[in-house]
Amino acid sequence: MKIHDGFLGEIEITEAEIFDFEDGLLGFPGCRKFAIFALTDYPPFVGMQSLDDPAVGFVLVDPRFFVKEYKPDIAHTQLQKLDIQSAEEAQIYSIVVLDSDVKKITANLFGPILVNARKKIAGQCVLTNDQDKYLLKYPLYQTNTPKVG
């Protein structure tokens, strides 16, 4: 199906790329359905576009591209809701705050989005006790170099 993305204009997405956010997204309570799709020109970044409100769209990234040892402590009840055994088995994304100044681009490691691709459900989780370890505003720029395969 075709949807309108705030950045890319009209894009084609598949049914498999549409996820239900049963609890909505903090700050956007009316948005329950989002398409999550690869930004093919900007790997590993991923787009997330609301299907309820065309004005609501985000850039996501799997935080493990930048913080290799990212292991968020997520409440059991939140995992249960998404029918996920552990955070490691889910797709994990951080919401990215863009900025024209690259040094100010941050990712939210404290409120990750967990996706259960099998059941096509997703939700934003609030970590239970890692607020100092996993920052709400984690600058992506500084971690440019360390990851070598």
Add this chain to the structure above:
Amino acid sequence: MLVLSRKKDETIILDNKIEVRILEIKGDVVRLGIVAPKDIKVYRGEIFDAIAEENRQAQRSAASLATLQSILPKTEK
């Protein structure tokens, strides 16, 4: 909204399993003690406000995707 008045050391019970006790009242600070089953997560409200605000900021607007190019891990390219 349900509004209740409580004195020091008094409690409220939520859903038969969560106890909230007024431990201390000092000026404009109230200290609460919360006893709840392990699967009930308790957060300060500001944490949710902060994440909601962060989400609002992240909503893509004028910022350009092109800036992302410069933060891609070098080994990814």
